[in-house]
Amino acid sequence: MDLFIQVLLSGLSVGAIYAIVALGFGVIFNATGAINFVQGEYVMVGGLSAAMLYEAWDVPIFVAILVAIAVTTVLGLLTEMGLLGFGRLRTPAAITIATIAIAVIVKGAAMLISVRDTYALPSVLGSESLQILGASTSRQTILNLVLAVLVVIALTLFFRRTKLGTTLRAAAGDSETLQTFGVSYRTTARWAFVIAAALGAVAGAGLAPLTVMSFDSGTLLGLKGFAAAMLGGLGNPQGALAGGLLLGVAEAVVAGYGTSAYADVVAFVVLLAILTFKPTGMFGTARAVRT
């Protein structure tokens, strides 16, 4: 029983991070129809730069996290400028492919800047452990869960209640018609990339205390976040939360009761299964597309 609670908590803690990464995929998918493979790198940049600032430059932890989020958000803006501005890409397929190139560039730049070192970031809540139902866990676990739920609530309110959020939903529904009301495709895309990058950075800041960050932390995280997004239904905030938590727990169960060597495989099995049997995800609904 203790082991089960332990497994569950560590699964939820990491799963909360996957959920936030999945939200980023959803925001960009809704605005552009593309899959943004830089998403995982945003997590890496957010986590690594926060940890580097804290560890190497002795920046206070809250400042380090805020600066990391700002840096990553600018990176999101640059991604949009590169893809849609400089690259003049417009079709989802072209944008998706080009994001892979940008992901490689970001990863390479991070390798040069971090000189391949790994960095760690402590939890803002300190290192004492918490006892929950006989299991011991870090305070970061709880923080991450709260963070993921808050992010989902904030995003839902943003999309429902604000002008920009409503505009982004309209773009998700019919970006061409939105353009006939004077909103450029790039405006909505730019905001989507900025929001997705900020989400990635928050995920990175939440993940860093659970592990160590290095320049190559992002790729696998991106794929896992993508699997979580697909599991919950791409573009659906509540689905992203459910998909992320479920994937995190599934991984923890495999690692806890089986072997951690296979934990990373879980995301890919989930991805294959969902694409084969229910490509719209658990909570997604198929939508008709005019051609």
Add this chain to the structure above:
Amino acid sequence: MSSMDTNTRAGVHERAGEHDQTQGLVVEGLTVRYGRVEVVHGVSFRALPGQVTCLVGNNGAGKTTTIRGILGLQPSGSRKVTFRGESLAGLPTHAIARHGIALVPEGRRVFADLTVLENLRMGAVRRPGGWRDAEKLGEVFDLFPELRERTDSKAGLLSGGQQQMLAMGRAMMARPEMLVLDEPSMGLSPVLVNRIYEALVALRAQGYTILLSEQNANLALELADHAYVLETGRIVEEGAAAELARSSRVQAIYLGA
């Protein structure tokens, strides 16, 4: 715009007469492609300010393609496309819209996941203060009371007729100089078609410049001042709407021949 609400039809025409003819939409030699295939071959026409101009033609004649070309939704070439004297050629769609042109697209294309109110607000999204434009919203609801009762419904759940009203209301919210309506009667029952055309009569009386594409020629020509007949991507006939309505070619289109 409110000062013109009480204008009679004749009043609108007097106003139109005061304008230089280049003040409306001028299209010269427009060619539009779908992929590599050119489907509109050098179309020229004008939509004069304060008037209703109609493009009549069969399914596949190129009405929608012509409109999409003008609005930058489809790659096009032209000798000249100007609106109120300013060139629209080569501009992206959003920039063309900002010149004061609002589209009521073929198939209505309301934002299905947004509520009725949100759809209407999206029409005004680029206009300063447009998000809270209660005055224009009131005008839309006065014209289409059906929408007032369903402000919080998802637009995708509305009937076809209500969606058409919503698409028209959304375009009105942009407070445009010109309304472009692409087959507003498509797929609607005769009762609803009449309803939509009554609304268009009201909009014309408010002084909007209107460009209308229709296969349903009889009603459209009753409303329009001037009309052009499109056939396989070319204009084959033009004239005052009342005269064109009697043309055998137009009657053939109306009967679906």
